[in-house]
Amino acid sequence: xxxGAKLMELNGTPMAPTATAKLAFMKDGHAMLxxxxxxxxxxxxxxxxxxxxxxxxxxxxxFSPDGxxxxxLMDEVPSTAMQSAVFAITLEPMGGVKVxxxxxxxxxxx
Numbered sequence: 308x309x310x311g312a313k314l315m316e317l318n319g320t321p322m323a324p325t326a327t328a329k330l331a332f333m334k335d336g337h338a339m340l341x342x343x344x345x346x347x348x349x350x351x352x353x354x355x356x357x358x359x360x361x362x363x364x365x366x367x368x369x370f371s372p373d374g375x376x377x378x379x380l381m382d383e384v385p386s387t388a389m390q391s392a393v394f395a396i397t398l399e400p401m402g403g404v405k406v407x408x409x410x411x412x413x414x415x416x417x
Contacts, residue, residue, distance in 0.1 A: 315394055317413040319344065322398075326376070328413050330356075330394050332384045340380040340396075345372045345412060348398060355399040356380060357407055358388035369403040393417050 311334045319326035325344045332338035340356055348354060348371055356367030365385050372378035384392070396413040 315415045317342075317394055317396065317415045319413055320411050322346075322410045323412040326413055328396065330415070332389075334389075336383045336386065336389065338382045338384045340370075340382065341377075342370075342372065342379075342396065342413065343375075343377045345376040345378065345396075347374070347376070348372065351401050352398050352409075353401050353403065354378065354396050354412065355403045355407070355409075356382055357395045357397060358385055359393040359395060360388050360391055363387075364407055366403055366405055366407075369399065369401075 315330045317328040328342035330340045353369040353371050355369045358365040368382045370378045370380040394415040395411050397407045397411055398409040
């Protein structure tokens with residue numbers, strides 16, 4: 308990791324108790340999420356990253372884990388989420404949504 312980069316750990320919820328993820332992001336917002344232990348997504352669904360600041364839920368990109376439940380995602384952390392965001396992963400319709408509709412599978416500490 309580069310100097311000044313941040314690393315957040317996301318822990319599984321009751322939806323995926325053994326799942327874990329790490330989100331590394333740079334000062335410029337470039338980010339990489341590495342998840343493991345996620346359940347296979349049903350047909351027509353993908354996992355989506357969220358940046359949550361207060362009551363504001365900003366959508367990130369979507370990804371589909373491989374057969375072992377591991378997935379990697381490259382995204383950009385919004386500037387408003389750089390210092391105080393909670394990061395979460397939900398299961399959403401393919402291609403993602405603007406507002407979360409699915410259960411939270413992974414979440415970072417508040």
